[in-house]
Amino acid sequence: MSSLAEDAKPFLTSESGESSFDLAPAERSRLQQDRSSGPGWRRRLWLSHVIFLGFNVAFLIYNIGDVGKHVGPEAAVLERAYSPAQMAISYTVKEEAPMLPDNLLTGPPGPEADKAWEELEKPFMLRFSEDEMDRMQKTSLALKDGSGYIGYLESFHMLHCVKSAWKSQYMDHYGSGHSTKPGHLAHCLNVLIQGIMCNADISIGTYHWKEGGTIKGKEMMDIEANRTGHRQCTDFSKLQAWAEKRTLDFDVHDTDKFLRTLKPET
Structure with a gap:
């Protein structure tokens, strides 16, 4: 059974063993910011960037394919009708x-x-x-x-x-x-x-x-x-x-x- 002394220990402590409740407001705010910028937060940010980038790449591929449906056949016809004089046409x-x-x-x-x-x-x-x-x-x-x-x-x-x-x-x-x-x-x-x-x-x-x-x-x-x-x-x-x-x-x-x-x- 825990002693009364153990029960009196604060639930949250700083790395130095101090209770966050015993810290001054400014120090407590700094501690919370340090925790929010830890490895877990950075992983979530990196993952969100990867998802966003993937979405943009997929959208780009879709648009290239869609443009090809409209331009491709015409470009192929123009290539079959190639003339060296095309460079002289304006x-x-x-x-x-x-x-x-x-x-x-x-x-x-x-x-x-x-x-x-x-x-x-x-x-x-x-x-x-x-x-x-x-x-x-x-x-x-x-x-x-x-x-x-x-x-x-x-x-x-x-x-x-x-x-x-x-x-x-x-x-x-x-x-x-x-x-x-x-x-x-x-x-x-x-x-x-x-x-x-x-x-x-x-x-x-x-x-x-x-x-x-x-x-x-x-x-x-x-x-x-x-x-x-x-x-x-x-x-x-x-x-x-x-x-x-x-x-x-x-x-x-x-x-x-x-x-x-x-x-x-x-």
Whole structure:
């Protein structure tokens, strides 16, 4: 049985054996803080940090997976349609102007018009490296000097087709060459249709009356398209500059000279 002296001992004592009830208030507060900052408290704090970090990592993984569901397929498609010219593509917004009747590219034939078309479609036959061909998963005719393979940008092919359609209006001036033959024009129309559908222009055109008045008494011939406004466009001059650095010496009037630069078939 415990003695009365043992029963009189305080239940809580400090490390020095003093009762916490015998301590001054300031000392008792310090003792309680020391106990609250002991190993157990630190373990609980560390565990809470681990749980919080784990939650954030799980949330990050979920978001990466969710983004991949939306971006992944599109990125895969873009990789299949890879073109070395992608690095030369940038966009700008232009103020669209009405068609100009004195445009050299659509006006009557002549030396100035021929020169304008020549400059526009000049970077037609281009050089591509073996690595670029591999990434595009394509093959082409090799250059004899081993510097690469020949190819062209589809945008310049479409410009060539527009030129062929333009020349077909002036058969008396240009004659009935290959570019104005019905078979070639049908090919060009198909190229242009595919190109327009592939790169659909979503700018909006509107209409107005040619002359003032009300709808009453008007006919469809009195309605005119209004093609003014802002339009998102490819910076074509940048693409042209990129292509010109790869342009091969190709003269449509002397194709034999170009053919001699190609590696013969083995």
